[in-house]
Amino acid sequence: MIVTVEPAGEPIYLQIYRQVMHAVNTDEFPIGSPLPSTRQLARDLSVNYHTVHKAYELLRVRGIVEMTPRGRALVRRPDPLGPPDEWFAEWDRRCATLAAEAIAVGVSRGEILRRWRGLLDGAPAEA
Structure with missing residues (x-):
């Protein structure tokens, strides 16, 4: 997945969130696959770690990813009963x-x- 950010655009964490959502929806990241680590993606984009963490947290809160005990973000399987x-x-x-x-x-x-x-x-x- 290639993520790009436009510093003058919308908040960077939202740009990351939207691009990861697109990658999940197009099966670039199938269910169960890990996302790039927050630290690695922050380095790759030359942004603050907390910016990427904020995007990943939004993905978690919205039920798109789950966090492992070791802090990895995995694309989660949708709940068969649908969202809450x-x-x-x-x-x-x-x-x-x-x-x-x-x-x-x-x-x-x-x-x-x-x-x-x-x-x-x-x-x-x-x-």
């Missing part, structure tokens, strides 16, 4: 914010739905 209610509550909040931002700048509801469907069409198939 707390996950859906947070997801709903994030989607509501994005929808409100789009509407505030003049994007129509139809365009929001068209783009959302396009994103889903490009997402990996259900397991």
Whole structure:
């Protein structure tokens, strides 16, 4: 996986988070595979270790990775029962914010739905 960061862009930890999420969703990191160590990725990107740690912690909190006792981040298998209610509550909040931002700048509801469907069409198939 090649991660790149743009210092003048959005917060670096979010750039890392989004790129790792993309790699997981495209099976570049299949279930059970380890992510690069936080220290190694920090060195490779010339960023602070805590920046990478913050991205990995966000991945853990959102249920994408699990941490081993030795501190390695592994891509976790999705829960067969689906995500917990707390996950859906947070997801709903994030989607509501994005929808409100789009509407505030003049994007129509139809365009929001068209783009959302396009994103889903490009997402990996259900397991």
